[in-house]
Amino acid sequence: MTYxxxxxxxxxxxxTVTALAYFTTQQEKLRGLGRLLLIAAGLAHTCYLVTRYLQxxxxxxxxxxxxVSFMAWAMTWGFLSFRYRYKVKNFGAFVTPLxxxxxxxxxxxxxxxxxLPPALQSGWLPVHASIALLANSFLALxxxxxxxxxxxxxxxxxxxFGLFCERLPSLEALDNLNEHCLAVGFPLLTLGIITGSLWAxxxxxxxxxxxxxxxxxxxxxxxxxxxxxxRFTMGWRxxxxxxxxxxxxxxxxxxxxxxxxxxxxxxxxVG
Amino acid sequence: xxxxxxxxxxxxxxxxxxxIREKLAFSKDCSRPLxxxxxLDGCDECLLLSTCNRxxxxxxxxxxxxxxDAARKLLFAGTDLTDxxxxxxxxxxxxxxxxxxxxxxxxxxxSMVVGEPQILGQLKEAFRLAGEHKxxxxxxxxxxxxxxxxxxxxxxxxxxxxxAVSISYAAVxxxxxxxGDLAGRKVLLVGAGEMxxxxxxxxxxxxxxxxxxxxxxxxRAVTLANRFHGRAVPLDDLHAQLEAVDILISSTGAxxxxxxxxxxxxxxxxxxxxxxxxxxxxxxxxxxxxxxxVDNVYLYDIDDLMQVVETGKADRDQAAAAAELIVAHEAAKxxxxxxxxxxxxxxxxxxxxSAALCQAELAKTMAHLGGLSDQDKKAVEILAQSIxxxxxxxxxxxxxxxxNGMDTQARLSFIRACYDLDETGGEEPERN
Numbered sequence: 001m002t003y004x005x006x007x008x009x010x011x012x013x014x015x016t017v018t019a020l021a022y023f024t025t026q027q028e029k030l031r032g033l034g035r036l037l038l039i040a041a042g043l044a045h046t047c048y049l050v051t052r053y054l055q056x057x058x059x060x061x062x063x064x065x066x067x068v069s070f071m072a073w074a075m076t077w078g079f080l081s082f083r084y085r086y087k088v089k090n091f092g093a094f095v096t097p098l099x100x101x102x103x104x105x106x107x108x109x110x111x112x113x114x115x116l117p118p119a120l121q122s123g124w125l126p127v128h129a130s131i132a133l134l135a136n137s138f139l140a141l142x143x144x145x146x147x148x149x150x151x152x153x154x155x156x157x158x159x160x161f162g163l164f165c166e167r168l169p170s171l172e173a174l175d176n177l178n179e180h181c182l183a184v185g186f187p188l189l190t191l192g193i194i195t196g197s198l199w200a201x202x203x204x205x206x207x208x209x210x211x212x213x214x215x216x217x218x219x220x221x222x223x224x225x226x227x228x229x230x231r232f233t234m235g236w237r238x239x240x241x242x243x244x245x246x247x248x249x250x251x252x253x254x255x256x257x258x259x260x261x262x263x264x265x266x267x268x269x270v271g
Numbered sequence: 272x273x274x275x276x277x278x279x280x281x282x283x284x285x286x287x288x289x290x291i292r293e294k295l296a297f298s299k300d301c302s303r304p305l306x307x308x309x310x311l312d313g314c315d316e317c318l319l320l321s322t323c324n325r326x327x328x329x330x331x332x333x334x335x336x337x338x339x340d341a342a343r344k345l346l347f348a349g350t351d352l353t354d355x356x357x358x359x360x361x362x363x364x365x366x367x368x369x370x371x372x373x374x375x376x377x378x379x380x381x382s383m384v385v386g387e388p389q390i391l392g393q394l395k396e397a398f399r400l401a402g403e404h405k406x407x408x409x410x411x412x413x414x415x416x417x418x419x420x421x422x423x424x425x426x427x428x429x430x431x432x433x434x435a436v437s438i439s440y441a442a443v444x445x446x447x448x449x450x451g452d453l454a455g456r457k458v459l460l461v462g463a464g465e466m467x468x469x470x471x472x473x474x475x476x477x478x479x480x481x482x483x484x485x486x487x488x489x490x491r492a493v494t495l496a497n498r499f500h501g502r503a504v505p506l507d508d509l510h511a512q513l514e515a516v517d518i519l520i521s522s523t524g525a526x527x528x529x530x531x532x533x534x535x536x537x538x539x540x541x542x543x544x545x546x547x548x549x550x551x552x553x554x555x556x557x558x559x560x561x562x563x564x565v566d567n568v569y570l571y572d573i574d575d576l577m578q579v580v581e582t583g584k585a586d587r588d589q590a591a592a593a594a595e596l597i598v599a600h601e602a603a604k605x606x607x608x609x610x611x612x613x614x615x616x617x618x619x620x621x622x623x624x625s626a627a628l629c630q631a632e633l634a635k636t637m638a639h640l641g642g643l644s645d646q647d648k649k650a651v652e653i654l655a656q657s658i659x660x661x662x663x664x665x666x667x668x669x670x671x672x673x674x675n676g677m678d679t680q681a682r683l684s685f686i687r688a689c690y691d692l693d694e695t696g697g698e699e700p701e702r703n
Binding site for chain 1: 544569
């Protein structure tokens with residue numbers, strides 16, 4: 001565990017604390033500070049990824065530590081990119097704790113760089129793994145938006161206004177966020193599956209093995225495909241879209257971790 | 272001359288169902304019915320108020336109930352109701368009760384949503400029209416000026432207006448929470464109540480693209496739609512309109528629900544589940560409360576909105592009670608003023624005032640003058656009293672004779688003001 005990683009984690013924790021403090025106190029100063037801290041964390045994290053690359057000699061995405069760390073990094077920059085597109089008030093209070101949680105998981109995982117089996121030493125590795133993780137990070141952002149939507153909608157439906165009504169943006173804004181995250185995340189997910197399949201053809205000679213990871217990624221893909229299809233044809237937006245974003249992310253998480261730890265398959269080297 | 276000559280006859284949302292109110296309402300121009308009322312036998316002054324929730328005539332007459340009957344016949348002339356039915360749907364107040372009723376109406380204590388501010392403007396407009404047609408004279412002038420003063424007092428001294436304004440503000444805030452930016456959204460007004468107008472005004476201020484008005488009587492829908500540069504549709508068209516709008520404000524005063532859950536559900540499918548914000552400000556309710564259970568539909572009634580703005584019922588009741596006290600107090604004061612409007616008590620008051628002044632001034636002077644004999648003192652007293660009496664001679668003649676182009680009430684009021692007989696301390700009556 002390097003000092004760089006520890007300090008990156010430290011800045012993430014600081015950014016999370018600031019975002020939560022902004023959520024509770026609603027002081028504008030904290031909002032700006034939180035953003036600066038997150039940008040600093042993102043930059044430090046980028047440096048860390050470069051050192052991992054130099055240390056491993058190949059794209060550092062083969063261990064659980066690296067994969068989770070990469071996903072946290074992608075969420076950070078994905079989240080920061082939103083700030084220039086929409087203003088989603090207090091989105092940070094939901095996203096930064098999740099990023100920090102991922103970083104904690106990365107901290108607890110082994111950082112040993114293992115030699116790759118010859119079959120996997122391919123140009124597809126960085127392409128497939130980074131696209132799949134990027135997809136996951138946008139699905140995670142949609143998940144955060146979905147949670148926020150349900151919390152706010154609950155208060156409006158029940159007509160009892162507590163923490164969320166004045167702190168969260170409008171339902172409309174949260175629904176747009178959902179659409180935007182999925183519009184980026186779903187094509188990436190599709191691309192992740194296609195590149196994985198191409199890599200499988202190169203490594204093992206066939207495109208699809210029905211290995212648990214492949215099966216589950218397909219299930220996840222169908223969930224999101226159904227959500228998007230229904231959204232544009234049947235008007236599954238708003239509440240249903242929020243619920244689906246949460247269910248879909250649960251499936252994506254299971255594909256990412258559950259399969260690796262619980263089920264055996266060709267992907268089991270990860271972790 | 273007694274206070275019984277001020278009469279109030281009318282109907283509002285509590286006594287007459289909307290179907291009756293609408294048959295009667297003079298939505299376009301009140302001039303014609305006003306002039307007809309003015310021409311009635313025994314009607315000295317009159318004023319006609321016609322709003323969505325009430326139609327009222329205030330008049331001054333010496334013939335009391337007989338004049339009221341004639342006025343009622345005239346109001347109901349355009350309907351097929353029998354005289355007995357017309358009587359059942361109207362209230363009739365005389366004298367002090369009529370004054371109190373007007374003050375309550377002006378202070379918005381008699382409104383569907385207590386404290387809504389529109390009624391005062393409508394009352395002022397009715398007063399202006401009556402003035403324009405010379406239908407209101409000295410007494411109504413004084414009465415309405417006082418009513419506007421009472422309304423202002425109630426508004427500044429109690430928090431009664433707070434809830435109505437904050438309710439429509441809360442409705443706008445909620446609409447923004449649900450729909451985001453309101454620019455380009457459509458709002459449908461069902462029924463045409465004052466409170467709906469107020470809420471619509473707030474919404475239009477937020478950049479609402481279109482206002483659609485649906486009403487039982489199409490004519491009234493057109494009038495209201497014109498105010499917001501909107502579109503009027505017949506009430507039967509409600510379901511079709513529901514597909515296109517984002518916000519619905521209902522205030523019809525229909526006896527039952529005009530929209531149920533089973534009617535809204537299929538509409539949501541056609542809307543592709545775009546969210547719908549329903550605001551029900553009618554009493555009794557227009558919209559079935561279970562509509563709120565439908566996905567992406569948010570239904571708020573007046574109590575929900577009150578809860579949002581956290582004006583507890585206790586606060587509202589307290590404000591209303593304070594307002595009622597002000598009304599009662601001002602009505603009593605006005606009654607006293609009205610009773611004083613007679614020649615004999617005015618002359619007595621004038622004499623009393625002059626005698627009191629004489630005594631006070633004499634006491635001051637005598638204290639400084641030493642060495643006067645009793646006879647001298649007597650002479651000074653007589654001098655003072657006779658000057659005072661001579662000074663009062665012409666005002667009294669002025670009071671007793673009508674030959675100077677002013678009617679009795681105006682002359683009485685003039686003299687009472689000159690000598691401050693109502694002991695206002697010289698303050699001007701409030702004029703708005």
